[in-house]
Amino acid sequence: MTEKIDFKRTLASYRAPRGRFEIIDLPERRYLMIDGHGDPNSEVAADAIAALYPVAYAMKFASARELDRDYVVPPLEALWWADDMDSFTSARDKSQWDWTMMLLMPDWIDEQRFAAAVSAASAKKDAAARIGDVRCESLTEGRCVQTLHIGSYDDETDTLAELHERFIPGQELRMTGRHHEVYLGDPRRTAPEKLRTILRQPVADAGTA
Structure with a gap:
């Protein structure tokens, strides 16, 4: 058996500085994804997360067993957006948030193995209700600004305001x-x-379309 891979140690995208913003370039990556709307502390969000992990672990166990490539299931990630982005900073109205919960997929897992993992997770007696909503999708973010936030999720507001309103425009992005x-x-x-959370925002030159 080869050594278990821990993507938190091997990928630079899982490392970010605390107290400053860093500009990085990220390649295309594939994720397990599931969508939802509303407060991240709600039962809806919990049900979405509960559907992701059985698929991720079925994929991990099959990779170790069939390919002799074991790995640590990567940390949970999420994309967040809203019609009014002020709901993330000044208003902090979680009921208006849309989200996609995600877990990184190793690049050696193909569509066939993903489908097999969904099937295996769905066959469990206590299978999560939303397993059928989990999909495999690529995400290309390219240039991004990120930082490490330490503290409560609700304390991210000042950092996000600094990122959105000052740092990004100040870099002509x-x-x-x-x-x-x-x-x-x-x-x-x-x-x-x-709590340790990487906050990331994809960006482009301010003058580009």
């Missing part, structure tokens, strides 16, 4: 894709003030 968060801490086991 503009926001393009959806706000992206990477959850390096488990809120079930970590005090809110110690």
